[in-house]
Amino acid sequence: MKKSSIKQKAGTILLPAVGFVAILVIWWLLVSFTRIGLLLPTPLEVLKRFIYFLGNPIGKAFTLPMHLLISLRRVLTGFCIASVAGIIVGISMGRFKPIEAIVRPIFELVRPIPGVAWIPLAIVWFGIGETAKTFIIFMGGFVNIVVNTYAGARHVDERLMGVAYMLGASKIQAFFRVVLPSCVPYIFAGMQVGLSTCWMAVLAAEMVSSFEGVGWVIIAGQDINDMAQIFVGIIAIAVMGLLLAAFMRFMERILCRWRERGA
Amino acid sequence: MAEPIVKVRNLTKSFGDLLVLDDVSFDVQKGEFLCIVGPTGCGKTTFLNSLTKLYNIDSGSITINGKDIDLRQNNIAYIFQEYSAMEWLTVEQNIMYGLKIKHVDKDIIRQRVENVMEIVGLTKYRNFYPRQLSASMLQRVVIARAFAVEPELLLMDEPYGQLDLQLKYHLEDELIKLWQKTGTTVIFITHNIEEAVYLSDRILVLTNKPTKIKKSIPNNLPRPRKISDPEFVKLRNEVTDLIKWW
Amino acid sequence: MNTAKRINRKYKYISLISMLAFLGIWYLATAVLKLVPAYSLPDPVKVITTFVQKFYMKVPDGATLLQNIWASVKVAMLGYVFGVVIGIPTGVAMGWIKAVEKIVRPVFDFIKPIPPIALIPVMIVFFGISLQAKAIIIFFSTVIPCIVNSYSGIKQTNQIHLWVAQTFGATRRQQLFTVALPSALPMIFAGLRVAMGSSWMGLVAAELLGSTSGIGYMISVGRALLRSDIIIVGILTLGIIGILISVMFDLLEKLLVRGGSEK
């Protein structure tokens, strides 16, 4: 690896650049020379607008970072509740047969319903306030977290449980020292998927009914036919999504250190 | 003496700064059963992988019948140390795999596969998938797959390490039978000195990293061999002393 | 009958009782005790009646249930098929050919975190409330998981299996078709499944935000008229179709993915 030639190094930087440049050029060409230009702004315009919105309000009150923070707060509230509930339900379903028999059929009924389908019902039940949004986000994350945690709890190596009992552990000790740690990787996988669906759910919820947040930024852009604003919203969402995913990976690295071979 | 089938000259290979193979040269005669033994982590696997060009080598040359080794032209079978049965194929399809790649005639495939399955005792399990088999059966599948192509050069990297002892003895004897019948050339890597003495015509003892050849010991004990034979024990002790791993 | 079967049967009874209890409590709370107003949560009998009625009645949204299902499924199929046809080859090429990986991967990494829902306004601006707009949303929801899974499926090909093929003299092409693709098949299939889920979600969101037919449209009409029975019938329909799809995938997987997939 060390001796990789200059040619190879150039390849790792140049080739990806080729991809990006190609996309930007095609975009720019399409906008400049076809009728799509009537609808679509150039990349440069989007960038300018993005920078402008960092300091100036969209709509009446909030700047772009504020809208992002509002959405983020909603996501985190719903996601945290979904995580706690999902882990409890998942583990108790995976470890205790009677609970599984009771809860599983009802859960199976809820599972195949797409998260966004709850939006209308949530609005009927809770109005258009924060509770409705929290509920929608909760439903988005909950199912994924339960499914994964449940799989993890069922995958606990029974021989390891045997080891723990044989070394004198009580049921409670075995639960906290064996069941829980061996579920952690599964729980994390579920939380990662869950976080991205929560992020989707908040968008949908904000697009259907709200007065602030990134989802609103996008839908407001549609209402006033301002494509640049829609794109700014999309880019903001993508960047925030990347940051959240990176944060989850970082947390996983810390909590699942024991799975890494290196060092 | 006849022209050797495999000629290795000044083979050198390193990973980054770590020199693994240092200027190794040796010949293998046609039809010879060569065992390679050496201490753990001495790069025996790297040795075989370099020989088959699965790894790029830094310098040196490897020829078969006087020509550069070419996996498409030469009929080579390699039994890896790890389980290498393909999970998506049945036992029978796994054994056919090499023959299919080489576009062998259908009737010949059928006949050879039946024959080889019988030898390793897998006929009953022909429609099983690897997931349904035990570790030792999986290794038998791989061995059968290699035998089926009737290779001119058969490379084996500790193929019997994980097997049940009795099965191991059985397959060792089968290997000898097949080898005597087909006249194939075998290079067999093992940790087990008893196995090496039992199987080989010649034992190549390697040194620790960077790997060089420490000694080449001819093994002319009459076959079938017996592990309690004093001559056998003497040779076994000689090789053990050469390696001195504890 | 042996012991294991007897225990299994016991849990089946518990599951059945739990289901009945769930329906019973729902009925008690709504029809008998009237804890919540009927516009917010109808009783289960009402839901079932509405469900049956919707098979032949066009009110309130102008189409029967089957017409709505067909409208949704048609769009979903269109976008899904395109997504699969483009996504899988792209992913495979990315995983198998170094140059493609280097060019496409960074661009793809940038697009990946954009939730397809965020693209709905863009599509509505471009195409209006039309079939194309929805199909493109579904295409995006489908293509991303397809690429991700086929790419990582190919990337995770066991080196040993490739070596086996190489030592038998397999060409690069033979290696792809006899080793890399078959071993990636379970992953690719998982991708198809995930894609189905996310495209279904994308469809519902698109129909909620702007459409004139489909289950999502029916649900949003139900919401506007405060007909929560219609909303629940819609959600249940979505769930039932979801279950049917997942059963279909199980069967297909059994048929196509040999050697058993990860359990």
Next chain:
Amino acid sequence: MSRKAVIECKHVSKTFYTLSGDHLVVDDLNFTVYENEFVVLFGPGQCGKTTVLNLITGLELPTKGEIIVAGEKVTGPSPKRGMVYQTTNLFMWYNVMKNVEFGPSVRGISKKERRKKAQHYIDLVGLTGFEKHYPVQLSGGMQQRVGIARAYCNEPDIICMDEPFGHLDAQTRYLMEKEVERISSQEKRTVVFVTNNVEEAIYLADRIILLRNLPTSVKKEYTVDLPRPRNYVSPEFLALREEITRDMDPTL
């Protein structure tokens, strides 16, 4: 010299009930293990040897008969009976020290005391300096050493070992066999060791119990009187090896 019996297996049978039917795995098994004896249970392939160990440690309960360990009838797992596994079965999320001190820790022994004890056994198996490593960072042989230290650290009456070196390469295996011999001569314990490798059995055992193939029962016993450390190629060793190989049930 009268010896004290530590494990008594009396007419033990075990049937597994599964959805596919009932399987008789152990059939009328009888044997006795004496104090500080190293007994090897030896048998071909999947002959239910692991089930026998699970019965002794109490992870499974016999369908018929009873097992008495140190005067008590086995009714469930207990810290008095330790086990070392084939696949190391370490707690992957704990480092070496925490794995080894797991037993004393769940039994509420003070941190200072259990650390001291764990350190003693870590040193004994030759892992000094690796206390903070996680199992994934260790080689197969080293993981197996952790497993052994963990079992010893709980100071059980008996230790069961289930083909602990089955997954190791030949060289590491020889090395570990020597280690086990050294450890068990330093820390006298009653050991029940399961293997399907004759060489290993003869090298380690005071007594070898040859088991029949499914359903498992005792076929024959051999007392090994060779002086320790044993020589793999001594004529007596090889003669015993051939005798046992001849007596084995065929597996093919």
